[in-house]
Amino acid sequence: MKIGRYELHQIETGRFALDGGAMFGIVPKPLWSKLNPPDDENRIDMALRVLLIMGNKRNILVDTGIGTKFSEKYKEIYKIDHSKYNLDSSLKKFNLETKDITDVILTHLHFDHAGGSTYVEDGKHKLTFPNAVYYVQKANYEWALNPSEKDSGSYHKEDFVPVAEEGKLRLVEGRVVILPNIEVIISDGHTTGQQLVKISDEKNTLVYCGDLIPTVSHIRIPYIMGYDIHPLTTIEEKKRLLSNACSGDWTLFFEHDALTEAVKVKKAEKGFGVREKVIL
Ligand SMILES: [Zn+2]
DSSP, X not given: OEETTEEEEEEEEEEEEEEHHHHHTTSOXXXXXXXXXXXXXXXXXXXXXXXXXXXXXXXXXXXXXXXXXXXXXXXXXXTOBOSSOOHHHHHHTTTOOGGGOOEEEOSOOBHHHHGGGEEEETTEEEESSTTOEEEEEHHHHHHHHSOOTTTGGGBOGGGTHHHHHTXXXXXXXXXXXXXXXXXXXXEOSSSTTEEEEEEEOSSOEEEEOTTTXXXXXXXXXXOOOTTOSOHHHHHHHHHXXXXXXXXXXXXXXXXXXXXXXXXXXXXXXXXXXXXXXXXX
């Protein structure tokens, strides 16, 4: 897909799995399990799909996947799997290496979004993208340093403190244009200071929905993750985004859906539904 001066590509950085009940909150399992069949531990398969934006002499990534800094125990709990997809091989398809990435826009600092920002070599944390500036909302960075007891398990300081220490973390505040044609939208329901990324020109708009709408199932309004710290805020933010996406014919991009990378939406009897699938 082309928007403005950029070529957009989806790349998968790995797979993991999360508890289906936690992913769909109050929705009963007989409903969510139809589209999201759980394994025998009740986990559903999740993509770690990031967006590669190339053009204007830049190679920009939105989010970085889950990364490689996990103990065997964690790998098992979250079913972390890089055998089919990983960051290096996915970048290679576009003749890129991690050193070629110029900008990294992090939606938020949860480990499944920011984990790929750093890695361990010789017992030290290093930056995966040594030549990149990493952008995150100031409110999210401050929250990540002192998270609530509810979401402290999702913030791993080794994913972002080394980036700040290297002077590569750019803290942005509110709805700002990060680069030409690329702005961020604030969303506080899932966690404080999440930023969704909106890429647009006169004709086309794509929004990287992060954890506001992580999978196609979450287009349904009551499908709210149990992880969210302000679920009623999520509902309002989701309705606003879906309504704008309908009227503006926007493409919505899903980070975590195992099968569907992006869709266009339509108004439905109750809320919203998929109008068509989009392949970038
Ligand atoms: Zn998250």
